[in-house]
Amino acid sequence: xxxRQGKQTIRLERPVxxxxxxxxxxxxxxxxxxxxxxxxxSQDNFFGQKTWEKAESEIQRSTLQKALEKxxxxxxxxxIVFAGDLLNQCIGSAYGLREMGIxxxxxxxxxSTMAESLILASLLVESGAAGKAAAVTSxxxxxxxxxxxxxxxxxxQRTPTSQWTVTGGGACVVGPVGEAPxxxxxxxxxxxxxxxxxxxxxxxxxxxxxxxxxxQFFTDTNTKPDQYDLILTGDLGLxxxxxxxQLMEREGHPLGSRHADCGLLIxxxxxxxxxxxxxxxxxxxxxxxxxxxxxxxxGELKEVLFMATGALMSPTSSQQGESIPGIAHLVHLSNSPTxx
Amino acid sequence: MELILPYLKAFLVGGAxxxxxxxxxxxxxLTPARILVLFVVLGVALTGLGIYQPLIDFAGxxxxxxxxxxxxLLAKGVxxxxxxxxxxGILTGGLTASAAGISAAIVFSWIGALVFKSGDKS
Amino acid sequence: xxKMTPTEYGELVxxxxxxxxxYRTIPMAFLVGGFxxxxxEGLRTLYLSWGLQEDVAGGLVSVTLIFLSVxxxxxxxxxxxxxxxxxxxxxxxxxxANAVASPTLEFKQEGMVLxxxxxxxxxxxxxxxxxxxxxxxxxxxxxxxxG
Numbered sequence: 263x264x265x266r267q268g269k270q271t272i273r274l275e276r277p278v279x280x281x282x283x284x285x286x287x288x289x290x291x292x293x294x295x296x297x298x299x300x301x302x303x304s305q306d307n308f309f310g311q312k313t314w315e316k317a318e319s320e321i322q323r324s325t326l327q328k329a330l331e332k333x334x335x336x337x338x339x340x341x342i343v344f345a346g347d348l349l350n351q352c353i354g355s356a357y358g359l360r361e362m363g364i365x366x367x368x369x370x371x372x373x374s375t376m377a378e379s380l381i382l383a384s385l386l387v388e389s390g391a392a393g394k395a396a397a398v399t400s401x402x403x404x405x406x407x408x409x410x411x412x413x414x415x416x417x418x419q420r421t422p423t424s425q426w427t428v429t430g431g432g433a434c435v436v437g438p439v440g441e442a443p444x445x446x447x448x449x450x451x452x453x454x455x456x457x458x459x460x461x462x463x464x465x466x467x468x469x470x471x472x473x474x475x476x477x478q479f480f481t482d483t484n485t486k487p488d489q490y491d492l493i494l495t496g497d498l499g500l501x502x503x504x505x506x507x508q509l510m511e512r513e514g515h516p517l518g519s520r521h522a523d524c525g526l527l528i529x530x531x532x533x534x535x536x537x538x539x540x541x542x543x544x545x546x547x548x549x550x551x552x553x554x555x556x557x558x559x560x561g562e563l564k565e566v567l568f569m570a571t572g573a574l575m576s577p578t579s580s581q582q583g584e585s586i587p588g589i590a591h592l593v594h595l596s597n598s599p600t601x602x
Numbered sequence: 603m604e605l606i607l608p609y610l611k612a613f614l615v616g617g618a619x620x621x622x623x624x625x626x627x628x629x630x631x632l633t634p635a636r637i638l639v640l641f642v643v644l645g646v647a648l649t650g651l652g653i654y655q656p657l658i659d660f661a662g663x664x665x666x667x668x669x670x671x672x673x674x675l676l677a678k679g680v681x682x683x684x685x686x687x688x689x690x691g692i693l694t695g696g697l698t699a700s701a702a703g704i705s706a707a708i709v710f711s712w713i714g715a716l717v718f719k720s721g722d723k724s
Numbered sequence: 725x726x727k728m729t730p731t732e733y734g735e736l737v738x739x740x741x742x743x744x745x746x747y748r749t750i751p752m753a754f755l756v757g758g759f760x761x762x763x764x765e766g767l768r769t770l771y772l773s774w775g776l777q778e779d780v781a782g783g784l785v786s787v788t789l790i791f792l793s794v795x796x797x798x799x800x801x802x803x804x805x806x807x808x809x810x811x812x813x814x815x816x817x818x819x820x821a822n823a824v825a826s827p828t829l830e831f832k833q834e835g836m837v838l839x840x841x842x843x844x845x846x847x848x849x850x851x852x853x854x855x856x857x858x859x860x861x862x863x864x865x866x867x868x869x870x871g
Contacts, residue, residue, distance in 0.1 A: 289722075307722045308722075312833075313833050403723065404722060404723070407723070408830055408831075412826070412847070413720065413826040413827045413829065413830030413831070413847075414720050414721055414722070414723055414803070414826070414830060415720060415721060415797050415798075415800060415802065415803050415822070415825070415826040415829055415830065416803060416806075416822065416823065416826040416827070416830075416847065417797075417802045417803045417805065417806025417807075417809075417813045417814065417819060417822045417826075418634060418803070418806060419627065419634075419749070419806060419807060419809075419810040419811075419814075420807070421744070422741070422742040422743065422744055422745070423741045423742065454725070456728065456730050456733035456734075457730030457731075457733065457734060458733075458734070458737060463737065463741060466737040466740065466741065470725065470728075470733065473725055474725040477725055478725075500742070501737070501740050501741050501742075504740040505736060505737065505740050508736065508740070509725075509736075512726060513725065513726060535807075538742070585730075608765055608769065609762045609765050609766065610762075611765075612758075612761045612762045612764065612765035613758035613759065613761060613762040613765075614758065615761070616757055616758050616760065616761025616762070616764075616816070617753075617754040617755065617757050617758025617759075617761065617812075618754065618758075619757065619815060620753045620754060620756070620757025620758070620811045620812045620814075620815045620816065621750050621751075621753050621754040621757070621811070622811075623753065623757075623810075623811030623814060623815040624746075624749050624750045624752075624753035624754075624810050624811035624812070625746075625750065626811070627744075627749070627810055627811055627814075628744035628746045628749055628750070629744070629746075634814050635847060635850055635851075637811070637814070637815075638814065638815075638819070638820070638823070638848075638850070638851050639850050639851055639854045641815060642851050642854060642855040642858070643854050643855070643858045645855075646855065646858035646859055646862055647858065647862075650862045650865070650866075661761075662764075662765050662768060663761050663762070663763075663764030663765035663767075663768050663785060664758075664761045664762075664764075664765065666764070666782060666785070666786075667760060667761045667764040667785070667786075667789065667816045667817055668757070668761065668815045668816050668817075669815055669816070669817065669819070669820060669851065671817070672817060672820065672851075672855065673855055673858065673859075676855050676856065676858070676859035677858075677859055677862055679859065680859045680860075680862055680863035680866065681863075681866060683863070684863050684866045684867050684870065685870075688867065689867050691863060691867075692860055692863035692864050692866075692867055693860070693863075695859060695863055696855065696856045696859030696860065696863070697856060700855070702783040702784075702786065702787055703783070703786045703787065703790060703817065703820075704852065706786070706787040706790045706791065706821075707790050707794075707820065707821050707824040707825070707848070708824065708844070710790060710791055710794040710821070710825070711794055711821070711824045711825040711828040711829075711844065712828060712840065712844075714794045714795070714797065714798040714825050714828070714829060715798075715825070715828040715829040715832050715840050716832075717798060718797075718798030718799065718829055719829075720829050720830045720832070720833075721800030721803075722800075723803065
């Protein structure tokens with residue numbers, strides 16, 4: 263059974279296995295440094311569809327399909343899928359998985375959704391409530407721009423702290439027994455808000471949530487950052503990563519060179535003109551399901567803390583002058599099922 | 603020199619007005635939409651105070667093409683209408699003067715939307 | 725997490741955030757904005773040489789620039805120029821036209837009435853609203869004080 267450890271951490275007594283995983287990205291991501299790791303790279307950001315929303319749904323559908331194929335699984339074997347995206351009412355997931363025939367639980371955790379869905383899938387599998395469970399998350403630059411910001415052809419200038427929404431997604435299927443990678447521990451985050459209001463500085467808005475979850479996890483588990491090969495945050499970008507580094511030092515848990523951020527890995531920031539890096543829930547999803555899980559499976563990485571970060575605002579709250587609340591959920595992934 | 607002088611003036615004055623806009627983007631919290639509103643209202647006010655017309659006389663399109671010029675057009679329209687029609691002109695002046703620009707934006711945009719497709723960004 | 729006030733954190737965020745590259749953005753805005761205005765001046769000279777009245781020629785300059793801007797918007801060129809030009813493409817009348825054309829184009833998928841129709845002025849609407857409002861106030865002042 264899953265055991266509560268400390269304030270926010272949950273430890274799985276029997277670590278569950280990520281049976282298979284797959285990632286999909288669009289054109290710009292396929293020109294970035296992580297390109298060789300993604301399963302599907304599309305040069306057509308419409309993914310053969312007519313609208314950007316349909317394109318995002320297609321990412322959801324095809325990524326889960328690919329994950330099932332890679333694991334030699336069929337949709338009928340999966341008892342529940344947790345899925346989410348950034349669109350209003352989560353239509354990316356709902357329409358994408360409409361024809362899948364898998365019991366569906368939609369999630370909204372903004373850009374933290376990959377960790378949130380993986381946590382819930384793992385808990386259900388460990389408890390026996392589900393034999394196999396899937397987690398799917400996506401975002402699309404174009405559907406996000408037209409919903410949150412401006413029309414694509416509007417002549418705006420990006421600010422130096424702004425981040426580029428990733429077109430892509432990731433999916434994984436969790437089962438009770440199997441090979442590496444394993445999910446061993448998780449921590450559900452608190453909503454943290456230190457008053458950042460700038461919609462173009464998401465990294466700054468989310469960093470406190472990342473610090474809160476991460477330092478609580480170290481306290482709960484009585485571990486130190488250097489016991490992990492990689493501490494990977496979702497999409498803090500340049501500004502958020504710098505703040506995380508400073509604040510973790512203040513907490514007494516300096517991260518050193520263990521820390522990396524999906525938002526800084528997926529693009530070449532200078533070359534690809536993405537200012538402070540990447541964002542979007544497809545960012546951490548595609549980096550996790552493309553790059554990190556593969557390295558864990560091969561044993562090139564052994565202990566990884568994956569922490570997806572989300573900004574829980576909407577254009578409405580922002581226009582009404584509200585600040586941006588952040589959230590961060592953490593998953594401890596490992597190459598081996600035994601305790602650290 | 604005589605020949606290019608009007609273009610040079612338009613370039614310098616128009617460029618300077620845009621540079622002011624950029625300073626506002628870089629150094630204030632003002633969003634682009636607010637900056638545009640500010641420029642239009644400023645155009646109306648400066649014309650009302652008699653400051654903007656001399657700039658138009660000097661720089662031509664350098665002063666009429668930026669959105670302050672759009673504001674100036676509204677103000678001059680209302681001046682003329684109030685002179686000719688009295689109180690009724692308060693309501694008709696602004697939009698009458700700017701009718702060509704607004705109609706052009708509406709009509710061209712509508713046709714453009716039918717012809718073209720929203721593009722991806724890279 | 726140790727306690728921290730929003731003000732303290734705001735300071736940290738400010739320090740961690742890169743500044744605008746004003747040494748590049750301001751000259752670019754100046755050059756591109758200046759160029760668009762010089763183009764307008766060229767058009768004005770042309771229309772005047774056709775024997776058009778000063779105010780008709782001026783109106784036609786705006787109409788021509790608006791046309792060119794809508795065309796560039798449709799061809800996905802305007803936003804790519806604006807990326808570098810900033811206020812240089814925002815402040816001229818072409819920026820207003822782009823603000824009308826881009827949502828009309830973008831929301832075509834949501835239909836001719838609720839998409840194109842309703843979204844056309846989501847960005848440019850405030851400009852017309854406050855422009856007309858300012859001219860109304862100015863007109864009222866003129867009327868009261870004209871004696």
